[in-house]
Amino acid sequence: MDVSLLISLAEITIAGAIINASVHFVPVGGAPAAMATSTGVGTGTTQLAAGAGFTGLMAAAAMASKVGIGGLGFLLILLSGAVGSMIMLGVTMLIGQLIYVFGVGVVPAADKCEIDPITKDPQKPYVTPGTTGHGIPTVCFISGLIGAALGGLGGALAYIALMNLGFTPAVAGMLAVGFFFINAVLASYNIGGTIEGFHDPKFKKMPNGVIASLVASLICGIVAVAMVL
């Protein structure tokens, strides 16, 4: 078998694992966050990860059509995907923060840690009694940026791998969208609703999700390689 096919297979498998890991970093409060009852962005894990990941995928595709996918272009595409995704999630989190602070009048406070690991600010006195935090404190923001970077990177890597297999941009893009959703939903099931970021105890479950994604992505990769034999 051709070595390049094996490399693409490995790239797809790793991309899936990265996508799965990325979803665990994004601070998602789910439905309660929309009522300022839990910390994080007020939407579902899959949806936000998909939004960020696809922005990264688009940035990667645009970059790929400009510089090609060999050599330095490979690195540039990955970084472009990561940066595009980070901008999307960063702006979303910042505007969300503005609405929390000025529209609802809450102080950003996390519930799953006593002190913010990055800014060393105490969190407990600022949490509304009866809720589990609200807003987007700095640790959640940074965690979200890391998650977005990984998500964009994973999407871009999957796209490059599919392009290397010989698919046209349109086909590679469509397969990347479906592939991204499979891994994002597996991660979402692993998290089980809400997560505040890398400081959340639920974060320790990440290896389970990553292993599941490794297997699922390997299967998807084998199917993809079989299409071009």
Place this chain on the structure above:
Amino acid sequence: MSHGGGGHATEIYPENQVFAVGVVLSLIGIYAAHFLSDYGLSMLIGGLLVSSACVAGANTVRKVAAYGLGTGVPSIGMISLGMGTLAAVAGVLIPKAFGIPYLVAPILTLIIALVVGFIVGNLTVKPVGMKIPIMVRSMTYLSVAGALALLGFTTAYVGSLEPTTFVKGALESGVMALAFIAAGMAILHPFNACLGPNESHKRTLTLAIACGLISWFVFSVVKLDIVSIVVSIILWAIVYVKFVKMSLNDACAVLHVPEIPKKEE
């Protein structure tokens, strides 16, 4: 985002039956779309029959979501369509790679969807740890329903299962993206919209059929097939009005003025 309804409502038709009927009808539809394209009937006949895959998927979602999925119903729609995309494209392209006649594409899609759905379903139980008893079976069924709906609508649009024509017509044009999301919504919307303690299988199934038909309508518009557009919109209207009438009948009250009903003490 929503959580599963409280408990499982009773079924009129067993899930396996609905699933089997959906699979058989959509397979017939895909082959019809391929063979009847010379007569211009691929969207008319193919599209109609393929809507049954959406109904089968929606029925399975109803069964599995009643256990309380925890992260909402949209996720399961998206993962089944994600697997379906892979299976559908693979089903069309693999025959060319191995030199088998391309007419086996729907069967190959079915098999790949079964295998991938089964494996991913098992992954959600171990290591991911979802505690729903029927998860593996549901994921497999949903993967198949999604794959057949996707392949069906795109084949009805393109009119051929031949790999080069299919790739050019469905993937390069981007119509498969529409099939992805239209089939996904048609599968996850019916139960998501009807959930609640008074949910009834009859209403949910009627809405599922209506959603399948409106997906067929959208594809008819994209294909610019006038006959298909007219037939699909008429059929959709009949089923949709039936759903509205059923709902109004089943409500505790239908009011037309801004009045909160007085509670009897």
Place this chain on the structure above:
Amino acid sequence: MDTTLIALGALALSGALATVAGCAEDLESDVGSQSNPNSQVQLAPQMGNIHRYFNKAISGEPVSYGLYVAVAGAVAYAIMQMGLNPILALILGAGVAAFVHGAYAISSYLGRIVGQSKNFGQPVYWDIVMSHIGPIVGHGFIAVFCMVLMAYLANTILGNPFPLPLIALIFGITVGAIGSSTGDVHYGAEREYQKYPFGGGVPVANHGDIDVKAEYGLRNGMDSSYFCARLGGVLTGICFGLIVFLDGWRGIIGDILQGGNVISASIISIVVGLIIIALLAIANRKVEVFARDKYGPYTK
């Protein structure tokens, strides 16, 4: 230089369209009470609060907006293949998407309300359905048209290699994710619970106890929409507009500064992006510190 100028113009137009689309999307999800805050509307009858909101549960906003924009994109693509004017094609596409939107909206209201009607005594308000479906479909049309026009610009002028329906799908999912994360908070935490004092999250114990009375008479979806247009809708629009603009602008800056060399242009665009991200993080921290200092902790 000429193509760069056209690209910059298309990007500016895309940014403006994104702003309008984001605002319209959020307002539409407020009229129809979609996504996460809708869980409260769903819960209300169980808590004894019979309401007149439009309980529109069409899955999450990303998926539903993905559907509408993808429908618009695919129909527009088909009509453009026929040779018609692109703008006309986009309008017709958005029209078909609006029709699909309306069908899903009414079915979800009926489904959800009747699904809890007999148990909790929540009646079906047919006048709510008839009066709200117009604003819902109208706002949806504005949002979808703007986004499918953006997708068209991205496909033809801004050099995106994906086909139009796929770009449309991705934009729809993105705007849904953004609207769900930003504007819906204003609706869910503030407007739905206006009877509770300003300046605090909604404790779990109060969930379901939403406002059913309006400034005068009974509250419905349109009251929520006009309130949220003041802050939530506008900020959602700015959010989406900023994202589209910043992401494209960093690429064009790279082209302008190092037009000949594609590699250096790309490196510059990545560096500019990283600078923007750092600024965002600093801004977030500043807002957090402002809130901590000015609002202060909870005192017993």
